[in-house]
Amino acid sequence: xxxxxxxxxxxxxxxxxxxxxxxxxxxxxxxxxxxxxxxxxxxxxxxxxxxxxxxxxxxxxxxxxxxxxxxxxxxxxxxxxxxxxxxxxxxxxxxxxxxxxxxxxxxxxxxxxxxxxxxxxxxxxxxxxxxxxxxxxxxxxxxxxxxxxxxxxxxxxxxxxxxxxxxxxxxxxxxxxxxxxxxxxxxxxxxxxxxxxxxxxxxxxxxxxxxxxxxxxxxxxxxxxxxxxxxxxxxxxxxxxxxxxxxxxxxxxxxxxxxxxxxxxxxxxxxxxxxxxxxxxxxxxxxxxxxxxxxxxxxxxxxxxxxxxxxxxxxxxxxxxxxxxxxxxxxxxxxxxxxxxxxxxxxxxxxxxxxxxxxxxxxxxxxxxxxxxxxxxxxxxxxxxxxxxxxxxxxxxxxxxxxxxxxxxxxxxxxxxxxxxxxxxxxxxxxxxxxxxxxxxxxxxxxxxxxxxxxxxxxxxxxxxxxxxxxxxxxxxxxxxxxxxxxxxxxxxxxxxxxxxxxxxxxxxxxxxxxxxxxxxxxxxxxxxxxxxxxxxxxxxxxxxxxxxxxxxxxxxxxxxxxxxxxxxxxxxxxxxxxxxxxxxxxxxxxxxxxxxxxxxxxxxxxxxxxxxxxxxxxxxxxxxxxxxxxxxxxxxxxxxxxxxxxxxxxxxxxxxxxxxxxxxxxxxxxxxxxxxxxxxxxxxxxxxxxxxxxxxxxxxxxxxxxxxxxxxxxxxxxxxxxxxxxxxxxxxxxxxxxxxxxxxxxxxxxxxxxxxxxxxxxxxxxxxxxxxxxxxxxxxxxxxxxxxxxxxxxxxxxxxxxxxxxxxxxxxxxxxxxxxxxxxxxxxxxxxxxxxxxxxxxxxxx
Amino acid sequence: xxxxxxxxxxxxxxxxxxxxxxxxxxxxxxxxxxxxxxxxxxxxxxxxxxxxxxxxxxxxxxxxxxxxxxxxxxxxxxxxxxxxx
Numbered sequence: 001x002x003x004x005x006x007x008x009x010x011x012x013x014x015x016x017x018x019x020x021x022x023x024x025x026x027x028x029x030x031x032x033x034x035x036x037x038x039x040x041x042x043x044x045x046x047x048x049x050x051x052x053x054x055x056x057x058x059x060x061x062x063x064x065x066x067x068x069x070x071x072x073x074x075x076x077x078x079x080x081x082x083x084x085x086x087x088x089x090x091x092x093x094x095x096x097x098x099x100x101x102x103x104x105x106x107x108x109x110x111x112x113x114x115x116x117x118x119x120x121x122x123x124x125x126x127x128x129x130x131x132x133x134x135x136x137x138x139x140x141x142x143x144x145x146x147x148x149x150x151x152x153x154x155x156x157x158x159x160x161x162x163x164x165x166x167x168x169x170x171x172x173x174x175x176x177x178x179x180x181x182x183x184x185x186x187x188x189x190x191x192x193x194x195x196x197x198x199x200x201x202x203x204x205x206x207x208x209x210x211x212x213x214x215x216x217x218x219x220x221x222x223x224x225x226x227x228x229x230x231x232x233x234x235x236x237x238x239x240x241x242x243x244x245x246x247x248x249x250x251x252x253x254x255x256x257x258x259x260x261x262x263x264x265x266x267x268x269x270x271x272x273x274x275x276x277x278x279x280x281x282x283x284x285x286x287x288x289x290x291x292x293x294x295x296x297x298x299x300x301x302x303x304x305x306x307x308x309x310x311x312x313x314x315x316x317x318x319x320x321x322x323x324x325x326x327x328x329x330x331x332x333x334x335x336x337x338x339x340x341x342x343x344x345x346x347x348x349x350x351x352x353x354x355x356x357x358x359x360x361x362x363x364x365x366x367x368x369x370x371x372x373x374x375x376x377x378x379x380x381x382x383x384x385x386x387x388x389x390x391x392x393x394x395x396x397x398x399x400x401x402x403x404x405x406x407x408x409x410x411x412x413x414x415x416x417x418x419x420x421x422x423x424x425x426x427x428x429x430x431x432x433x434x435x436x437x438x439x440x441x442x443x444x445x446x447x448x449x450x451x452x453x454x455x456x457x458x459x460x461x462x463x464x465x466x467x468x469x470x471x472x473x474x475x476x477x478x479x480x481x482x483x484x485x486x487x488x489x490x491x492x493x494x495x496x497x498x499x500x501x502x503x504x505x506x507x508x509x510x511x512x513x514x515x516x517x518x519x520x521x522x523x524x525x526x527x528x529x530x531x532x533x534x535x536x537x538x539x540x541x542x543x544x545x546x547x548x549x550x551x552x553x554x555x556x557x558x559x560x561x562x563x564x565x566x567x568x569x570x571x572x573x574x575x576x577x578x579x580x581x582x583x584x585x586x587x588x589x590x591x592x593x594x595x596x597x598x599x600x601x602x603x604x605x606x607x608x609x610x611x612x613x614x615x616x617x618x619x620x621x622x623x624x625x626x627x628x629x630x631x632x633x634x635x636x637x638x639x640x641x642x643x644x645x646x647x648x649x650x651x652x653x654x655x656x657x658x659x660x661x662x663x664x665x666x667x668x669x670x671x672x673x674x675x676x677x678x679x680x681x682x683x684x685x686x687x688x689x690x691x692x693x694x695x696x697x698x699x700x701x702x703x704x705x706x707x708x709x710x711x712x713x714x715x716x717x718x719x720x721x722x723x724x725x726x727x728x729x730x731x732x733x734x735x736x737x738x739x740x741x742x743x744x745x746x747x748x749x750x751x752x753x754x755x756x757x758x759x760x761x762x763x764x765x766x767x768x769x770x771x772x773x774x775x776x777x778x779x780x781x782x783x784x785x786x787x788x789x790x791x792x793x794x795x796x797x798x799x800x801x802x803x804x805x806x807x808x809x810x811x812x813x814x815x816x817x818x819x820x821x822x823x824x825x826x827x828x829x830x831x832x833x834x835x836x837x838x839x840x841x842x843x844x845x846x847x
Numbered sequence: 848x849x850x851x852x853x854x855x856x857x858x859x860x861x862x863x864x865x866x867x868x869x870x871x872x873x874x875x876x877x878x879x880x881x882x883x884x885x886x887x888x889x890x891x892x893x894x895x896x897x898x899x900x901x902x903x904x905x906x907x908x909x910x911x912x913x914x915x916x917x918x919x920x921x922x923x924x925x926x927x928x929x930x931x932x
Contacts, residue, residue, distance in 0.1 A: 165907040200912055281880060298885055309886055314906040317890060325894075329887075379887055383863075457882065 024208055025064055027474055031215045032057045032275070034481035035222060041488045043510045044225050045265070048086045049186040053272075055082055056182055060275045064211070068203060075276045076176040079184075086185035087144060094140040095148055098126070099179055102152055106160060119156060130353050132548055142353075146188035146543050149350025151179050154192045154343075157311060162195040174199060183272045188351055188543065191266050191283060191303035193273075194310065201279040212473050214274025217282070219477045221267030222484070228260035229507050232537070238515045239417045240722060241729070242426045245433035249441050251426070256288075256405075256412040259300075263287065266301070281306070286457050291400045293371040294379060296408060308336045326377070333376060337369030351543050360423075364415040371407070398453030402445065405452070425722045511765055512537055518685050520806075521653070544804035552577060552616060552652050557584060564694055564702050565661050568651055569614075578801055580619035587666065590614050590623070591648040598671045602643040603833065606667035606752075607650060608659040609678030610686070612761050612808060614650035617801025622810040623648065627817035628824075637825060637833040647672065655687040656739045656772075657706065663743065668750055674831055675747050676755045677740075679769045679776070684732045691715070691735070692725040705742065709734050737775040744779035753831050756781040759789070759816065761806045763796035782830050789819045851900075852921040858895055859917075863888050874918040879911050889914060896920070902927040 036057050039050050059078040063071055083092040105118045128134045130145055138145070155178065162170070170178075178198055184190050203210075236254040237247060263284035270283050281302050290296035298305055313332045320328035341361060349355045417423040469475060486492055493504040512520060516538040552558055555577060559570040571588040574581065585593045598604055607613055607625045615623030625648045632644035647670055649662045659677050667675065691710065694701065695717035701707040713731040715724060728735075740756070747754040756776040760766055766787050777783050790799050790812060797803075799812035808816065824831060852874065860869055863883055878884040884892060892914065893904050902924065913923045 161907070196910065196912065294885065294887075298882070310907075310910065313886060314890075314909045318906040325890075329890075376887060384885070384888075 073173040076173045079180040079182045091140045146351040150190045158195045192307040203277040210279045214271040217267045217271030221264045224260045224264030231257045242429045246437035252413040255416040256409045293375040333373045341365035393453040398449040401452035402448045541804045604672040605646045605674040606672035609650045611652045617807035624813040624816035637828045653686045655690045679772045688725045688728040741779045754781045756783045758785045762790040762799040
């Protein structure tokens with residue numbers, strides 16, 4: 001059937017169906033409504049997705065009721081409208097203007113080669129802007145780049161190909177619909193939809209079947225995204241903490257399972273496009289059940305595979321085939337994989353502004369390319385078994401499928417680790433296994449074989465005349481959506497027991513897992529070397545960073561030292577960090593200047609902590625330490641006769657032993673009456689890397705007690721860094737306890753009151769540092785728990801320094817200062833503040 | 848199904864679907880999306896069509912709209928033969 005005939009048939013069918021069968025339309029709309037509720041209930045992906053999905057749901061109903069000839073222009077308008085749902089008016093205008101200019105070049109009345117050259121020149125100019133090679137900066141926000149890139153980086157090539165080879169020329173509506181496709185604004189990673197397929201499949205079949213398929217795939221996408229979140233939050237581990245075969249199995253399996261995020265997103269995208277009549281190919285069809293490497297390549301991302309086939313593989317093969325089929329096959333396959341590797345980094349370039357080239361990437365694509373090639377050569381010689389409609393269980397198929405899955409898992413784990421050395425070290429853990437680990441592995445393999453032996457994918461060519469009611473796609477999809485919606489209600493999942501309820505509740509939060517949270521924190525100070533991963537979430541934060549962002553560790557105020565402290569602030573230095581003035585005094589404190597000798601009738605408070613205490617993200621004078629100092633001097637206990645001086649000795653990413661060293665080396669010289677150290681959710685993270693670095697560089701440990709703990713724990717500096725850090729990590733609780741006790745003893749000896757504050761960044765997944773709090777209280781610290789200082793969770797994003805840097809902003813610091821002021825008044829006696837208010841002020845957390 | 852369609856059907860059944868019921872393969876059976884024709888099989892089919900009918904296919908003609916079903920393959924071959932005639 002020609003495209004025109006198909007369109008006519010579609011028009012006839014849709015005109016009849018919509019008006020004769022409004023119940024069916026109502027059923028589809030109801031399913032879509034349920035899907036929308038689920039997106040909101042589980043906060044899937046981003047807030048923008050919910051808004052765009054709502055726009056799509058309303059647009060779907062209007063679109064379905066329109067005559068066919070108006071539908072494509074309507075979809076194009078809806079797609080353009082979605083640009084302003086995601087971006088500001090100004091950014092939206094820029095996105096549109098750049099897009100129209102690029103499309104315009106494709107249609108210039110000049111030779112085809114000149115148009116290509118002009119597009120390459122335009123692309124190079126945009127790339128120079130993206131990478132900040134030019135002295136100009138883009139007039140739009142950084143968040144526009146990933147979407148602009150995803151709309152044009154590959155589609156332009158396919159569009160040009162269609163202009164060159166397709167019989168039907170594009171219309172304005174189809175072109176706009178193609179480039180600005182509705183859900184694209186919320187997905188920087190978008191299927192590479194072929195223009196010809198986009199045009200050919202538009203209403204080429206029964207519209208209601210197409211709509212229903214779309215909703216079924218949207219529901220499937222939601223399930224994938226929920227499973228992804230389960231794996232992301234509860235299964236994925238840290239490769240540096242893999243200790244035995246069980247950990248290794250869990251880690252290796254979870255890295256590949258995280259790909260559910262991409263398959264979920266693609267199902268949502270392709271499903272939404274079905275709602276507007278685009279009957280695009282099914283994405284990620286049973287990709288975990290690929291029975292060979294060629295099969296895996298075919299299934300995992302059919303859009304990418306088709307793109308490479310069309311623009312690279314077939315043209316290469318046709319050029320090379322004069323040297324024989326085998327040479328052409330080998331040559332074309334290798335070209336495809338080399339280009340896939342490079343284009344993978346090219347995608348990242350538009351998202352992050354950098355072109356990551358890592359050995360893990362190279363190895364992953366290299367090994368996968370060789371496996372696919374070997375498989376292709378085997379199939380070329382021996383053929384590939386195909387079946388029509390047979391679903392019998394087969395042992396050979398089971399073994400092939402499980403073998404392929406395991407190999408891909410191993411490759412994926414290599415791709416996902418931060419370095420090859422880390423990956424190799426991780427595999428040493430396989431030698432440590434107990435019976436439980438072996439049973440787990442055997443169970444997984446057995447279950448895998450049982451599932452994989454059935455040919456789930458045999459094409460059902462001749463459909464049964466009738467499908468039972470309960471197996472109708474509409475019924476199954478509605479039931480699944482309803483079940484998920486009910487399960488997501490707190491009143492329901494609270495009855496499942498505490499553990500299950502906690503798991504379901506965790507699926508409703510779109511937050512980073514502990515590993516990525518730690519990496520994000522690390523990224524504030526250092527340039528991370530690991531390749532970004534689409535299936536992880538951290539890159540979305542990184543994509544919001546301005547291209548000229550310099551990590552704190554690379555600024556001139558950050559000074560690396562070769563002593564136990566390892567890093568400190570440089571004295572008398574001014575920089576601009578996150579757009580705010582950041583100045584240090586002559587004593588290398590992020591603070592105003594003070595004399596070394598304490599003035600009479602003055603209470604000095606030494607503040608020690610990591611970056612959020614130092615005030616990363618706020619200007620000079622906006623840190624809670626500065627705000628609190630000013631308020632204490634105005635209205636604190638004994639003020640104005642008594643003066644208060646709060647001295648900020650904090651530094652970036654300081655561990656507790658580093659806080660202690662700063663106290664010994666600097667703070668005590670200022671005779672503080674109160675010493676405040678900071679505990680926080682991630683306080684264990686910097687400790688092992690710091691001490692491992694100290695030992696590896698043969699820097700003496702200046703504390704006999706700490707040195708003794710390290711020696712007893714087998715922290716030998718001759719061990720490889722990863723293993724050394726692993727041994728120290730096991731000792732973290734002991735080291736923190738010893739450090740807190742020593743700080744308390746030293747404070748007592750010097751007549752200072754030790755205080756431990758518990759303080760995170762806004763929006764952190766708070767986990768009480770219970771061990772540190774308990775130890776501190778036992779050692780004589782006054783423990784002040786400020787974890788709830790930022791108020792309800794929905795307020796936290798308003799308290800971030802920037803959208804991508806979650807240190808508290810000035811308002812966040814003000815809240816901390818207010819809370820601490822109350823705590824100081826309330827605990828005036830314990831803090832030895834003579835003249836403290838006789839009647840304690842209730843704290844914010846008391847009724 | 849015309850002679851071209853029948854010849855192509857016989858070739859596909861013999862080469863890629865040995866032992867399968869010929870009635871399962873119809874004019875409109877999706878060959879590419881169902882996985883019957885993967886990239887290798889597609890190229891083998893191209894070689895067969897070129898040898899059998901003395902036509903020459905271009906790389907950009909290897910796509911689903913032209914090779915997606917027996918019906919579309921027969922149309923492609925007929926169009927090529929008419930152009931050459």
